[in-house]
Amino acid sequence: MKRLRLSSSIHVIHIFLASLLIVMGCQGFFTKQEVQLPEPWELLSLEQKVAQMIMFRLKGDLIDPESKEREKFQRWITEIGVGGVVVYGGGLKETFDRIQIAQGWADIPLFVAADYERGLGQWYDGATLFPTNMAVAATGRNVMAYQQGKITAIEAKAFGVNMIFAPVLDVNNNPDNPIINFRSYGDDPRTVSIFGNSFIRGVQEEGLYACVKHFPGHGNTGTDSHTKLPIIPGSKKDFSNIELPPFKSAVKHGVKMVMTGHVIVPGIDRSKKPATLSPVITNELLRKRLGFEGLIVTDAMEMGGLKDIDPGEACVRAVEAGADLIMLPHDVDTTMKAIMNAVENERITEERINESVKRIWYAKEELGLFQDSGKKEWKVAEDVIGNSGHKKIAADIAQLSITAVKDENNLLQHMSDFKRIAHVVLTMDENSQKYLQPMKARIDAAYKDRKEIVITEKLSKKQIDEISAKFKDVDLAIVSILVRIRMNKGIATIDRSHARL
Structure with missing residues (x-):
């Protein structure tokens, strides 16, 4: 396919104008008719026009x-x-x-x-x-x-x-x-x-x-x-x-x-x-x-x-x-x-x-x-x-987005009163530890003796019962849920069995 450069388009327009003046001769100096120049895109071939409509993955x-x-x-x-x-x-x-x-x-x-x-x-x-x-x-x-x-x-x-x-x-x-x-x-x-x-x-x-x-x-x-x-x-x-x-x-x-x-x-x-x-x-x-x-x-x-x-x-x-x-x-x-x-x-x-x-x-x-x-x-x-x-503005947005959806027992005001703490991570995302590191660090700093339970798979009823037993000596459980949308798979990184737990 013949390539058409922008510079070539401009040269074509100039040649077109020059030819037009020669053909018109002196008459061009005495008429007020305006020359309607074609738009640059109009100089493209049909194939080049169609190609302009396509975007591929680079x-x-x-x-x-x-x-x-x-x-x-x-x-x-x-x-x-x-x-x-x-x-x-x-x-x-x-x-x-x-x-x-x-x-x-x-x-x-x-x-x-x-x-x-x-x-x-x-x-x-x-x-x-x-x-x-x-x-x-x-x-x-x-x-x-x-x-x-x-x-x-x-x-x-x-x-x-x-x-x-x-x-x-x-x-x-x-x-x-x-x-x-x-x-x-x-x-x-x-x-x-x-x-x-x-x-x-x-x-x-x-x-x-x-x-x-x-x-x-x-x-x-x-x-x-x-x-x-x-x-x-x-x-x-x-x-x-x-x-x-x-x-x-x-x-x-x-x-x-x-x-x-x-x-x-x-x-x-x-x-x-x-x-x-x-x-x-x-x-x-x-x-x-x-x-x-x-x-x-x-x-x-x-x-x-x-x-x-x-x-x-x-x-x-x-x-x-x-x-x-x-x-x-x-x-x-x-x-x-x-x-x-x-x-x-x-x-x-x-x-x-x-x-x-x-x-x-x-x-x-x-x-x-x-x-x-x-x-x-x-x-x-x-x-x-x-x-x-x-990055500061992005962090400000994240901070302002934190929402208390429900706190019926006013737990947020009394977090420091609890001593036996469990931190539960629920996700099926393979990068969960990386994304939850900031949250984990804050919890670890506040509760030195906390118990950590990380769940990264779909749970059977038996597994739910076994995990539940670990909470018998826990006063407060903090649950971190990492949910990401998985395009091309039609799923999110959370499972219904996690809700049953």
Whole structure:
């Protein structure tokens, strides 16, 4: 595929102008007709336009010239001309270098997106890690969500990331939800709206794009869409009262980007198409009824929620539904071929592709990518990411989030009166000792002779009885529960048998 550099586009425009003046001759000096220049994106071929709609997962060794990932990714960026990448874990410097290498390959600067719901510290040691959204809401101060969004954007910008796939605007109105849970600000649509909008403002004031998810709502389900396709119950009225208000509010307040979810919502679309592939939900509801004019990105197309649909066909349906960006398809080449075939067979019009590419180009201009080509300096990033001021604000949020849900016997006021103490740890997380170390240290310092019981597995009735017997000589039990959401597994790191204990 022929590469088209930005500089080449500019030369084409200049040549076009010069030719036009020659043809017009002296007449050009006596008429007031304005020459309508084509937009740079209009000079792209159809293939280059389609490529701008694709974002793949950037990972692996991009330095070793023998690396197969380097060879493949470089071809996707330089020859095909994909529009963006998504980064996840790895070392901080390693990922920074990976982003810079990828931007260096690109003729048209790349969108670089990341799931920073809790800041960069969610993925990288040393960066600022914030508490979960539910904890942020527990502070009762939406300015904390604003501060979190602002700091996350400052660190992401220095890192080379220009799009943040956050905040989660799902209302957590199902206690059995295995994937949204405390990623949500809570079960009240108004609270979710207030804190979500504050986070968005913090991000976008720093010149980055915030992306709300998972439209039209992923809260009312007991299924993880990373593994299979959830069906969200409820009528259109239910959705209008609970799920939609946070998204409607975010659109009203100027959010730049919306991610559609892999969820079936019969109350909105009776055809039972997943929202990502539903023109009723993506185009009719989001675009037309809510009036959203920004970028629409799919949730990851590689997720288990779409496993029963051919990967290429799923991407075509997402474009038909109204998506501007296809995120993490199974394979870039397969996706390109499928969408190109759909256009050539007149299933999708080139005008429909143009609508998305125009939005993509405007977004890249607004993000300043044509000014700095997405290039960043490691020294600047190193000074900004995880600095003491940022971490102090994250710690303040954590402190303010501590909530006494119930204290009927006023135990919190009399903790020092008890001498025979047991500290019980309940979790199935393999890193529990690391995460609970601060709590453990405080308890150990306060109660030298405490008894410690660590439970990291599902318990049988016999085990419950055996553990219960250990509490006969205990006056007070302090139970630390570490719960983490396990994406792709549809579970949390806590078991019902722990509740029975």
